[in-house]
Amino acid sequence: MLEIDDLHKSYGDVTALDGCSFTVQPGRMVGFLGPNGAGKTTTMRAIFGLLRLDRGEVRWNGSVVTHGMQTRFGYMPEQRGLYPKMKIEEQLIYFARLNGLSKTAAAEAADRWLTDLGLEDRMGDALETLSHGNQQRVQLAAALVHEPELLILDEPFSGLDPMGAETMANVLRARAAAGAAVVFSSHQLDLVEDLCEDVAIIHKGRIVLDGNVHDLKTGSNRRVLELDLTEPQSEIVSGLRLGLSTLASMDVATSSRCKRGQTCAPCWERSSTQRSSNTSYSPRLRWRTYSGRQWHDDI
Amino acid sequence: MTTFEAVRLVTMREIRERGRSKAFVGSGIFTILLLAAVIGLPAILGGGAKSFEVGTVGPADTSLLALAETMATESGDPDQPVTFSVTSFEDRAAAEAGLNAGDVEIVVLDDTTLLREGSGGFGGSEIERILQRAAATVALEETLVGSSATVADVASVFGSQPLTVESMKGADAELDDARSIIAYGGLMLMYLAVLSFGAWTLTGIAEEKASRVVEVLLATLRPWQLLAGKILGIGLLGLGQFIITVVIALVLIRVTGAVELPAIPLDSAVTLVVWFILGYSLFSVAFGTAGALVSRMEDAQTAAFPISIVAIAGFFASFAVLNDPSGAAGTFLTFIPFTAPFVVPIRVAFQEIAWWEYLAAVAVAILTIGALVRFAGRVYAGGLLHYGGRLGLRQAYRSAEIS
Numbered sequence: 030m031l032e033i034d035d036l037h038k039s040y041g042d043v044t045a046l047d048g049c050s051f052t053v054q055p056g057r058m059v060g061f062l063g064p065n066g067a068g069k070t071t072t073m074r075a076i077f078g079l080l081r082l083d084r085g086e087v088r089w090n091g092s093v094v095t096h097g098m099q100t101r102f103g104y105m106p107e108q109r110g111l112y113p114k115m116k117i118e119e120q121l122i123y124f125a126r127l128n129g130l131s132k133t134a135a136a137e138a139a140d141r142w143l144t145d146l147g148l149e150d151r152m153g154d155a156l157e158t159l160s161h162g163n164q165q166r167v168q169l170a171a172a173l174v175h176e177p178e179l180l181i182l183d184e185p186f187s188g189l190d191p192m193g194a195e196t197m198a199n200v201l202r203a204r205a206a207a208g209a210a211v212v213f214s215s216h217q218l219d220l221v222e223d224l225c226e227d228v229a230i231i232h233k234g235r236i237v238l239d240g241n242v243h244d245l246k247t248g249s250n251r252r253v254l255e256l257d258l259t260e261p262q263s264e265i266v267s268g269l270r271l272g273l274s275t276l277a278s279m280d281v282a283t284s285s286r287c288k289r290g291q292t293c294a295p296c297w298e299r300s301s302t303q304r305s306s307n308t309s310y311s312p313r314l315r316w317r318t319y320s321g322r323q324w325h326d327d328i
Numbered sequence: 329m330t331t332f333e334a335v336r337l338v339t340m341r342e343i344r345e346r347g348r349s350k351a352f353v354g355s356g357i358f359t360i361l362l363l364a365a366v367i368g369l370p371a372i373l374g375g376g377a378k379s380f381e382v383g384t385v386g387p388a389d390t391s392l393l394a395l396a397e398t399m400a401t402e403s404g405d406p407d408q409p410v411t412f413s414v415t416s417f418e419d420r421a422a423a424e425a426g427l428n429a430g431d432v433e434i435v436v437l438d439d440t441t442l443l444r445e446g447s448g449g450f451g452g453s454e455i456e457r458i459l460q461r462a463a464a465t466v467a468l469e470e471t472l473v474g475s476s477a478t479v480a481d482v483a484s485v486f487g488s489q490p491l492t493v494e495s496m497k498g499a500d501a502e503l504d505d506a507r508s509i510i511a512y513g514g515l516m517l518m519y520l521a522v523l524s525f526g527a528w529t530l531t532g533i534a535e536e537k538a539s540r541v542v543e544v545l546l547a548t549l550r551p552w553q554l555l556a557g558k559i560l561g562i563g564l565l566g567l568g569q570f571i572i573t574v575v576i577a578l579v580l581i582r583v584t585g586a587v588e589l590p591a592i593p594l595d596s597a598v599t600l601v602v603w604f605i606l607g608y609s610l611f612s613v614a615f616g617t618a619g620a621l622v623s624r625m626e627d628a629q630t631a632a633f634p635i636s637i638v639a640i641a642g643f644f645a646s647f648a649v650l651n652d653p654s655g656a657a658g659t660f661l662t663f664i665p666f667t668a669p670f671v672v673p674i675r676v677a678f679q680e681i682a683w684w685e686y687l688a689a690v691a692v693a694i695l696t697i698g699a700l701v702r703f704a705g706r707v708y709a710g711g712l713l714h715y716g717g718r719l720g721l722r723q724a725y726r727s728a729e730i731s
Contacts, residue, residue, distance in 0.1 A: 077547040079713060096550065100329060104547040110540025115345055126337055127548045129329045171544060 030054055031179055031210050036075055036085035038234075045071040047234035049085070053212050053227075055178070058205040060221030060242075061214040063231035069214040070107055072231070073183050077104055089179065100128040103177030107184045109168050111156050117167050118143060118152035121174045128175035135174075142170040146196070162193045169200060180204055182213040186220055198224055334549055338557025342532070343565050356569050360576055367580045378403075379411040380455045383432035385423045388416060389439045389466065395483065396462040403458065434459065461486070510596045511650060511677035517570075517600070518670055519643045522607050523636065525566035526615040532558055533619030534628040542712050551712060552705035559612045566608065599676040606693045607669025611639060613697065617704040620711035621724055638666050646670040653680035662689045665696035
């Protein structure tokens with residue numbers, strides 16, 4: 030279990046972390062949410078000892094994380110980067126060996142990951158000759174090649190096309206299913222909702238909301254059913270005498286978006302309401318929340 | 329993973345990747361070709377038959393030309409034939425035409441003037457020197473008319489070195505010559521090694537930062553392990569290239585017989601290796617620190633400029649020491665860690681250094697490297713995860729988060 034306990038970090042007058050605490054269980058995937066500058070990257074760097082904390086500690090399975098323990102962790106930083114001119118297979122072997130694998134084990138793991146990600150024909154190619162999407166796959170493989178018990182990914186979905194995002198999601202699910210604790214940061218709520226069982230929302234260096242996604246949603250006191258109906262459908266719904274209250278709720282939801290300066294977490298909570306949208310012929314219910322773009326618009 | 333294992337992995341990657349990079353292989357081949365040209369070409373071109381073409385206008389002094397021919401014959405390699413031809417011209421205009429056409433190199437006008445086409449080149453032309461010496465000898469012989477001295481006697485006295493030279497330190501004059509060559513050659517090699525291998529460290533570190541791979545590396549490696557592995561890898565690679573180049577040079581020299589090769593005294597050989605290691609480490613750590621301050625490759629050279637200046641200043645200051653190895657400047661520069669790698673090998677080559685000075689210089693250099701590694705490790709740690717503009721040294725040192 031990963032325990033982030035009361036992390037504090039300031040850069041001069043800027044407070045990056047202000048008592049950030051949350052835990053991650055093995056076999057679970059946690060979405061680490063927050064707007065830009067909330068402290069996501071700082072928290073992730075703190076896990077790998079890449080900065081000196083003013084206060085607080087990071088524990089793994091009960092003991093404080095020290096240098097050397099990180100070989101059991103996998104890291105994909107927000108600033109992506111590998112050696113552009115190095116062959117991808119050798120690159121993965123190098124990272125596996127830095128994380129303590131033997132020469133043979135590292136070679137086997139590199140081959141296995143590259144094959145799994147569909148890059149078996151490119152093993153001897155330099156990274157820079159690969160397409161952007163394939164480079165992202167290699168980057169993911171570099172974080173996973175030593176089969177870490179804890180996987181930390183900073184904005185792993187940013188810049189991915191739908192196929193790349195699907196691959197990424199599958200790999201992360203598989204790692205969690207294999208028993209690894211997985212944390213990834215994002216500012217796309219819908220993505221986190223789809224993928225994660227748990228969520229931790231950070232704002233101004235503090236965790237403002239964390240826990241099970243399902244529990245948080247059901248615990249929210251607001252529900253909105255949004256129906257987009259054709260005229261005959263609308264008549265039927267009116268006949269059911271549901272229409273007015275539903276539309277009224279929707280208006281409330283729309284108007285209760287956060288205004289500039291309000292904290293984001295309650296905003297998410299309030300807006301995690303049940304809505305329905307449909308095509309012209311088949312009304313259906315589905316969860317909707319703010320998309321990443323709206324999030325920025327609203328904060 | 330142990331520290332040793334971590335540094336070893338970084339070192340091996342550096343050797344493998346850099347060793348097969350186009351830049352490394354290309355620079356190695358270029359150096360060897362250049363060396364082959366420098367050693368081989370004079371043997372092929374210059375070592376062949378020499379020929380001198382002299383023109384005359386007016387009544388030619390046969391004794392002058394005869395003496396010049398003798399001197400010219402003696403000037404060349406005994407195994408190679410020397411041809412000496414004399415063409416006589418009607419008048420100055422004809423002689424000028426001959427010079428322009430390249431039929432003759434030089435024209436003796438009325439036994440009083442030498443006419444050449446343009447500049448004699450650096451140090452004057454050889455035939456011009458021979459003719460001047462011959463003319464002086466003939467003139468001297470004329471003033472000695474009545475004595476028993478012949479032209480040949482006078483010429484032989486001029487050509488000899490009547491005084492024997494002895495050195496207090498080591499009676500072997502040939503070894504002394506060897507020492508000068510080693511002092512000079514060693515200085516050049518040290519300078520080239522420090523600047524070129526130092527530049528590799530600079531670009532290597534800036535590259536890792538620019539490609540952003542450094543954050544992944546730092547998740548498992550300490551900054552100083554990364555720095556140490558890189559410096560070690562590039563150093564070993566540089567040393568390897570250096571040794572290959574020297575071996576090829578020695579083979580070429582032996583095959584072509586271009587240069588009379590002195591035996592290298594043991595003390596100089598050891599000193600060169602010791603100070604190569606010290607000098608390279610010192611400058612590489614400094615260059616590595618500069619590399620950690622920049623985010624883009626384009627800024628790397630600018631950041632390293634102060635260090636390059638120190639190396640260049642050290643190199644030029646050493647010329648003063650070449651002329652006066654036991655002087656005050658030499659003694660002073662021995663104890664400055666950034667000039668010692670250039671100065672100490674020179675003073676050792678000339679045997680003008682006291683043992684305590686030598687040991688003190690090594691101690692100062694090692695202490696400086698130790699202090700610099702600690703400082704560099706911290707700046708490196710502060711600079712590595714800083715992206716954006718170029719970071720100041722002080723700012724990087726202060727912002728160091730990890731060590």
